[in-house]
Amino acid sequence: MKTQKVTGFALLAGAGLFSLSLATGAWAADINKLVDACTQCHERDGASHDPNMPIIGGYSEPYVISSLTAYKKKSRTCPEIEYLHGDKKVKLTDMCRIAKTLSEADIKKLAQYYASKKFRRANQDFDPELAKKGQQIHERDCEKCHSQAGSVASDDSGILAGQWTPYLKQQFMAFYTEKRMLASKMKPKFYKLDKTEMDALLNYYASFK
Numbered sequence: 001m002k003t004q005k006v007t008g009f010a011l012l013a014g015a016g017l018f019s020l021s022l023a024t025g026a027w028a029a030d031i032n033k034l035v036d037a038c039t040q041c042h043e044r045d046g047a048s049h050d051p052n053m054p055i056i057g058g059y060s061e062p063y064v065i066s067s068l069t070a071y072k073k074k075s076r077t078c079p080e081i082e083y084l085h086g087d088k089k090v091k092l093t094d095m096c097r098i099a100k101t102l103s104e105a106d107i108k109k110l111a112q113y114y115a116s117k118k119f120r121r122a123n124q125d126f127d128p129e130l131a132k133k134g135q136q137i138h139e140r141d142c143e144k145c146h147s148q149a150g151s152v153a154s155d156d157s158g159i160l161a162g163q164w165t166p167y168l169k170q171q172f173m174a175f176y177t178e179k180r181m182l183a184s185k186m187k188p189k190f191y192k193l194d195k196t197e198m199d200a201l202l203n204y205y206a207s208f209k
């Protein structure tokens, strides 16, 4: 009886240890596998070179969690896109389909991973005159929530300075057509902007290298 008990305990303890080491190994394998799927478009460290693909390395953990959750719930528009690298057998997909396959735990791991990377600004052309005008508009209407030209990740409002212009332009349109929800306080500021002002803002964000 006594021996049986000891053996039983030893077995349990052994099993516990085994699953613990398995879990640690699995964690690393797991995050690498998760990230591999993202690298196909957002590239290494989330520093995308494609102007339609947002740079996501260096975004804050809460922002990545909230955007992936929004895609998962389809409360944010998700235009179809081709895989840029890797397996090209699957031609088209979108962020909603991608996020749907992620668990809450996956989303958290991915968010921590990208938050630990540096935001690498895109190198793009801009018009200095328009950028100057854009700076004034930004300081008047946007700086409050997108501080230092929208370069502070912990504002949890995305990153604007150095983000790809074509991507930002698409988001402006998505906000404008209400395909993407606007923060309620951002609404009045945003809707009163005309096309030239939006253009000026885009040139301002593109001026950060």
Ligand code: HEC
Binding pocket: 034, 035, 037, 038, 039, 040, 041, 042, 052, 053, 054, 056, 063, 064, 067, 068, 077, 078, 079, 081, 082, 083, 084, 093, 094, 095, 098, 110, 158, 159, 170
């Ligand atoms: C097939 C290409 C593709 C793949 C693969 C992909 N993404 Fe995306 N991702 C995009 C595109 C395109 C957008 C912009 C969509 C939009 O307009 O909202 C985007 C947007 C995002 C955003 C929002 C960025 C912002 O500034 O708001 C995050 C966060 C993100 N992706 C994370 C991921 C993660 C994490 C993975 C891997 C699980 C992943 N993506 C895989 C193409 C891709």
Ligand code: HEC
Binding pocket: 054, 066, 067, 138, 141, 142, 143, 144, 145, 146, 156, 157, 158, 159, 160, 168, 171, 172, 181, 183, 185, 186, 189, 190, 193, 201
């Ligand atoms: C009251 C706060 C507030 C103000 C003012 C504000 N924003 Fe935002 N903005 C936010 C928040 C919060 C988000 C993140 C929304 C989300 O998670 O979808 C955001 C997101 C964005 C994004 C998307 C970033 C990305 O990575 O996809 C853009 C572009 C943007 N804002 C531009 C502007 C511009 C331009 C102005 C000024 C005209 C402005 N915002 C004013 C709070 C604000």
